[in-house]
Amino acid sequence: MRWFRAPGRANLIxxxxxxxxxxxxxxxxxxxxxxxxxxxxxxxxLTSAQAPERVDVPADGSSAPEGGFGRxxxxxxAELAEVGRxxxxxxxxxxxxxxxxxxLSSSAALEVVVATALCAAADLQLEPLELAALxxxxxxxxxxxxSGIMDQAASILGRAGHAVLLDCGTLEHRQVPLPEQHALxxxxxxxxxxxxxxxxxxxxxxxxxxxxxLDGRRPADVDPAELPTLLxxxxxxxxxxxxxxxxxxxxxxxxxxxxxxxxxxxxxELFAAGHASLxxxxxVSIPELDALVELSGEAGATAAxxxxxxxxxxxxxxxxxxxxxxxxxxxxAAYRERFPAASPSLHLCHASDGAxxx
Numbered sequence: 503m504r505w506f507r508a509p510g511r512a513n514l515i516x517x518x519x520x521x522x523x524x525x526x527x528x529x530x531x532x533x534x535x536x537x538x539x540x541x542x543x544x545x546x547x548l549t550s551a552q553a554p555e556r557v558d559v560p561a562d563g564s565s566a567p568e569g570g571f572g573r574x575x576x577x578x579x580a581e582l583a584e585v586g587r588x589x590x591x592x593x594x595x596x597x598x599x600x601x602x603x604x605x606l607s608s609s610a611a612l613e614v615v616v617a618t619a620l621c622a623a624a625d626l627q628l629e630p631l632e633l634a635a636l637x638x639x640x641x642x643x644x645x646x647x648x649s650g651i652m653d654q655a656a657s658i659l660g661r662a663g664h665a666v667l668l669d670c671g672t673l674e675h676r677q678v679p680l681p682e683q684h685a686l687x688x689x690x691x692x693x694x695x696x697x698x699x700x701x702x703x704x705x706x707x708x709x710x711x712x713x714x715x716l717d718g719r720r721p722a723d724v725d726p727a728e729l730p731t732l733l734x735x736x737x738x739x740x741x742x743x744x745x746x747x748x749x750x751x752x753x754x755x756x757x758x759x760x761x762x763x764x765x766x767x768x769x770x771e772l773f774a775a776g777h778a779s780l781x782x783x784x785x786v787s788i789p790e791l792d793a794l795v796e797l798s799g800e801a802g803a804t805a806a807x808x809x810x811x812x813x814x815x816x817x818x819x820x821x822x823x824x825x826x827x828x829x830x831x832x833x834x835a836a837y838r839e840r841f842p843a844a845s846p847s848l849h850l851c852h853a854s855d856g857a858x859x860x
Contacts, residue, residue, distance in 0.1 A: 504541060504622065508615035508857035509534040510606040511656035512686050512818045513809050514665050515776050516754040518784055519747055520650025521706060522713070523671030524722040525754040527678065528652055530660020531686060532854040533601070535611040539594025541623035546575055548616075550596040561591035561620075566644075571596075571612060577640035578616045582626070585636065590623040601690055601849060606809075606816065609645075610653035613637035614857045622859060630658045630856075631673050647702060660856035667758050671720055678758050680853055681766060684804065685826040686818055689833060691790035692845040693814035702811050705784060709747060712740030722751040746783035750776060769820065770805040777807035777817075786812025793840055797833045816849075826850055 509530040516526030537548075548557040550571060557572035559565060563579030566572065583589065596615070602608045617637050621628060628636070634654040641649055650670050659666045664677040715732045716724060724732070726749050733741040753772050760768040777795050781787040791808040794817045798806035802825070809818040821829050830848040837846055 503538055504619070505860040506537045506539070506615050506619045506622070506858070507534050507860050508611040508618060508657050509660055509854050510600040510608060510611050511653060511660070512606060512688060512851065513652065513656075514818060514820075515757045515772065515807070516652070516750060517776065517780055517809070518705065518709075518786070518811070519722070519750050519754070520652040520670040522709065522722075522747060523650075523669075523720050524747065524751045526650075526652045526656075526668050526670060527665050527754050527757055528656035528668070529665040529680065529686065529853040530656050530856050531606065531688075531851040533599050533606065533849060533851055534854075535596060535598045535600055535608070535615045536860075537594050537596050537615045537619050539592040539619050541590065541592045541619070543591040543593065544589065545591045546579060546620075547591070547593045548572075548575060548596060549594075550598075552596070552598055552602070561589035573644045574609060574612050574640065575616050577644040578613050578637065579620060580643065581636045581640045582617065582620055582624075585628075587620065587626050588624040590620070592619055592623050594619070601816075601847065602694070606688065607653040607657065609641060610637065611657050611857075613640050614654055614657045618857050618859065631655060634658050649702075656856075658856045660854055662855050663853055665758075665761075665853060667754070669722070671722065678761050680761065681764065681804075681820070683823050684820055685823050686851045686853065687803075687821050687826050687830050688809070688816045688818055688849040688851055689794050689798070689830060689837075690816040690847045690849065691788070691794060691814060692847065693788060693790055701786065701813060705743060705786060708739050709743040712736045712744040715744070721747040724748045724751075726752050742783040742785070746779045749779055749783075766804050766820075770803075773805035773807040773820070774799070780808055780812060784812075788812070788814060790837075790841060790844065791815070791817055793837055794833065794846075797836050798829070801829050801833050803829060
């Protein structure tokens with residue numbers, strides 16, 4: 503029996519930038535999917551402590567179930583077959599302490615942990631970002647979502663106490679130390695989201711409708727000072743989408759610099775600006791997310807913003823360790839007063855190492 507682990511991620515800044523090859527600053531978190539498996543055989547047979555289904559697919563992913571987590575498993579196996587992995591299967595059980603539907607990338611963690619185990623089963627070595635790109639293709643195959651490489655890369659490249667500054671176009675990356683004695687507090691609205699039924703794809707189409715004004719440049723290479731001129735000829739909706747993505751890439755650079763300078767007040771300002779842009783320009787926030795960000799600021803958080811694709815899910819709050827639990831509980835108490843029917847939750851996390859065999 504062998505054990506594999508792949509963490510979820512909290513994106514600190516750089517939302518909806520990765521699918522235009524932009525900049526992101528995620529951190530792997532100490533919440534993860536784990537897989538205990540016997541390697542071998544010709545089929546992949548998996549159960550999950552969190553789901554009733556039993557997955558039983560060919561080791562090369564040549565057939566797949568129509569729904570459930572089995573479609574991700576089969577998609578990973580099929581992508582690995584296309585790069586020459588021998589069709590060696592496994593029998594195992596998945597467990598998780600990673601909330602699903604909270605914007606913490608449980609689907610990417612599933613893809614990465616399955617891919618890591620299947621590579622081990624066939625004694626296949628892939629470079630970290632080659633594996634991340636393969637898992638990204640598997641997500642496209644499974645659910646048709648036009649996502650970028652950030653989620654899978656964060657799950658693989660994570661390092662304890664650090665975020666990963668990743669250029670999703672060039673794949674250049676470096677580790678960014680996070681403030682010592684600070685936690686990543688994830689406050690979940692209780693509003694679950696699923697990428698394939700949210701407005702994620704629609705936002706991507708609306709953004710693409712405005713990209714032609716960049717004359718082939720990617721948004722990450724555009725100075726925000728150019729925006730008034732660039733946006734003047736665009737309809738309102740593509741203009742707002744493009745303004746978010748250009749300004750968000752700039753915020754990623756500024757947050758990384760602020761962390762390096764230990765300028766936490768500036769980090770707080772940039773988180774707030776990023777959330778406002780997601781709310782007003784990209785229009786992926788919801789009132790519950792806005793309330794959690796507002797209440798976290800009033801409670802004295804260092805920084806707070808929504809994280810993930812939006813339309814539900816969670817916010818990420820940077821807060822000193824010694825205040826994290828109490829601040830989170832007070833914020834959720836005030837949130838429940840505004841949304842009595844909500845079932846929010848609190849997840850106290852720290853930046854963790856990336857995927858691998860335990």
